[in-house]
Amino acid sequence: MRGVSIRAPAGNPSASTRRPNRRGQGDRLREQLIDAASRLLAAPAVEEPLSLRAVARQVGVVPQSVYLHFPDKTGLVWAVIERRYADLNRAIDAAELEAGDDPSARLRALCLAYCGFGLEWPGHYALLFETRATGQLGVGFEGSPGVATFARMRGAVQQCLDAAAAPAGDAFAITTSLWLGLHGVVSLRRSKPGFPWPPVEVLVDRLLGGLVGLPPDRPMGLFRDIPGT
Amino acid sequence: MRGVSIRAPAGNPSASTRRPNRRGQGDRLREQLIDAASRLLAAPAVEEPLSLRAVARQVGVVPQSVYLHFPDKTGLVWAVIERRYADLNRAIDAAELEAGDDPSARLRALCLAYCGFGLEWPGHYALLFETRATGQLGVGFEGSPGVATFARMRGAVQQCLDAAAAPAGDAFAITTSLWLGLHGVVSLRRSKPGFPWPPVEVLVDRLLGGLVGLPPDRPMGLFRDIPGT
DNA sequence: ACCTGAACACCGTTCAAGT
DNA sequence: ACCTGAACACCGTTCAAGT
Numbered sequence: 001m002r003g004v005s006i007r008a009p010a011g012n013p014s015a016s017t018r019r020p021n022r023r024g025q026g027d028r029l030r031e032q033l034i035d036a037a038s039r040l041l042a043a044p045a046v047e048e049p050l051s052l053r054a055v056a057r058q059v060g061v062v063p064q065s066v067y068l069h070f071p072d073k074t075g076l077v078w079a080v081i082e083r084r085y086a087d088l089n090r091a092i093d094a095a096e097l098e099a100g101d102d103p104s105a106r107l108r109a110l111c112l113a114y115c116g117f118g119l120e121w122p123g124h125y126a127l128l129f130e131t132r133a134t135g136q137l138g139v140g141f142e143g144s145p146g147v148a149t150f151a152r153m154r155g156a157v158q159q160c161l162d163a164a165a166a167p168a169g170d171a172f173a174i175t176t177s178l179w180l181g182l183h184g185v186v187s188l189r190r191s192k193p194g195f196p197w198p199p200v201e202v203l204v205d206r207l208l209g210g211l212v213g214l215p216p217d218r219p220m221g222l223f224r225d226i227p228g229t
Numbered sequence: 230m231r232g233v234s235i236r237a238p239a240g241n242p243s244a245s246t247r248r249p250n251r252r253g254q255g256d257r258l259r260e261q262l263i264d265a266a267s268r269l270l271a272a273p274a275v276e277e278p279l280s281l282r283a284v285a286r287q288v289g290v291v292p293q294s295v296y297l298h299f300p301d302k303t304g305l306v307w308a309v310i311e312r313r314y315a316d317l318n319r320a321i322d323a324a325e326l327e328a329g330d331d332p333s334a335r336l337r338a339l340c341l342a343y344c345g346f347g348l349e350w351p352g353h354y355a356l357l358f359e360t361r362a363t364g365q366l367g368v369g370f371e372g373s374p375g376v377a378t379f380a381r382m383r384g385a386v387q388q389c390l391d392a393a394a395a396p397a398g399d400a401f402a403i404t405t406s407l408w409l410g411l412h413g414v415v416s417l418r419r420s421k422p423g424f425p426w427p428p429v430e431v432l433v434d435r436l437l438g439g440l441v442g443l444p445p446d447r448p449m450g451l452f453r454d455i456p457g458t
Numbered sequence: 459a460c461c462t463g464a465a466c467a468c469c470g471t472t473c474a475a476g477t
Numbered sequence: 478a479c480c481t482g483a484a485c486a487c488c489g490t491t492c493a494a495g496t
Contacts (some may be wrong), residue, residue: 025459025460026459049278052489053488062463063489064490068461073490126359130359146421150424177436179417180412181406203406211436211440249477253478254479255478292471296471296472302471
């Protein structure tokens with residue numbers, strides 16, 4: 001497949017057709033670049049590294065124009081990471097809101113939202129939780145995105161403990177184990193698609209049961225709108 | 230750092246210094262190529278994709294020579310995957326042998342060997358368990374490397390159940406959850422090195438306790454030679 | 459202010475030789 | 478039998494312009 005020259009695929013603007021942004025509108029290119037990079041990184045079909053030139057091609061701009069808005073390719077990828085990270089947090093927000101007040105229902109909703117995000121956007125999940133890139137920024141875990149997600153997970157676990165919905169235990173320790181399992185759900189499913197995986201809900205419930213101590217009974221009224229469970 | 234031309238780093242042969250193998254010794258180049266690729270893939274410092282030209286450079290051969298032994302770059306990577314996969318299985322062999330007859334001790338040793346391999350060779354572990362490459366070969370999970378590791382894990386779990394070292398349960402279901410957690414131990418540790426991770430032994434014991442139901446007491450005489458636990 | 463032309467050192471891969 | 482020379486279409490990045 002290499003050596004096949006597809007300079008301007010149908011539907012994508014080429015550098016010759018695109019008109020420059022007007023003065024004061026320079027940031028629009030920045031947005032377009034991030035969006036294009038995000039689209040290319042989401043594709044889970046092949047495992048090719050992002051090409052800066054492909055991003056520029058999609059936007060209809062010459063490769064060097066990327067450097068007007070980002071120091072290098074890594075900078076562009078970081079902009080994508082931050083956005084998709086915000087997406088994940090919004091998905092968790094929505095899930096918790098819909099789950100209502102029951103602490104164990106909220107925790108279960110959070111876990112399913114985490115896994116759901118990862119399974120729907122495998123490329124982006126890999127970017128957030130499988131690359132060393134996201135561990136390098138900042139002096140410690142505090143400076144790294146991903147800390148907010150863990151903190152929210154921990155909060156949901158703590159509420160279960162406080163409400164005696166789960167047996168007493170160290171919330172940090174429990175949340176850490178739970179995170180390991182949830183990451184496994186997303187990461188191994190992607191790398192071993194041929195394995196006879198049980199449904200995500202089943203796996204999540206087993207983790208919640210074994211690691212947090214939530215009763216195996218499904219919380220009432222939860223996920224009534226998820227078919228096939 | 231790019232644009233700096235290092236054609237033949239000190240200690241590496243260059244295409245001009247290397248002498249051709251004698252007749253009948255053509256496979257030696259094949260071995261050298263796999264070894265060089267494996268070395269480059271093990272380096273966890275940066276997350277750069279393997280360069281076929283870098284492999285050839287290390288061996289002191291011209292890039293095209295790789296195609297004498299492998300159909301393309303992916304073929305070379307597959308040869309590395311198979312070898313490192315064999316390493317993992319050997320590490321598990323050794324751990325089980327040393328663990329003795331107690332089923333729970335054997336299972337714990339297996340889990341620690343799995344994590345130990347992943348933490349010692351993060352690049353190789355990522356190759357085996359974080360890339361879609363290893364899930365594509367073969368028509369199902371059966372044709373994929375990784376199935377043997379799971380099968381052995383399942384066997385060790387089954388022995389715990391049979392010996393009543395753990396409460397009754399579905400060995401497949403239990404092993405699946407356990408694998409998710411163990412994968413998380415290796416994978417998240419690598420991608421979030423700033424997180425205040427507890428020691429691997431502690432994490433593994435929590436997973437074994439929560440998911441398999443092994444008693445929290447450390448099996449006697451086990452890992453007496455692992456310091457700091 | 460917004461963007462491109464030209465250039466450089468890389469990369470995977472092919473095909474036709476050299477010894 | 479074992480390996481290389483020359484070539485092609487890629488890639489990230491820099492620097493000096495163009496409108």
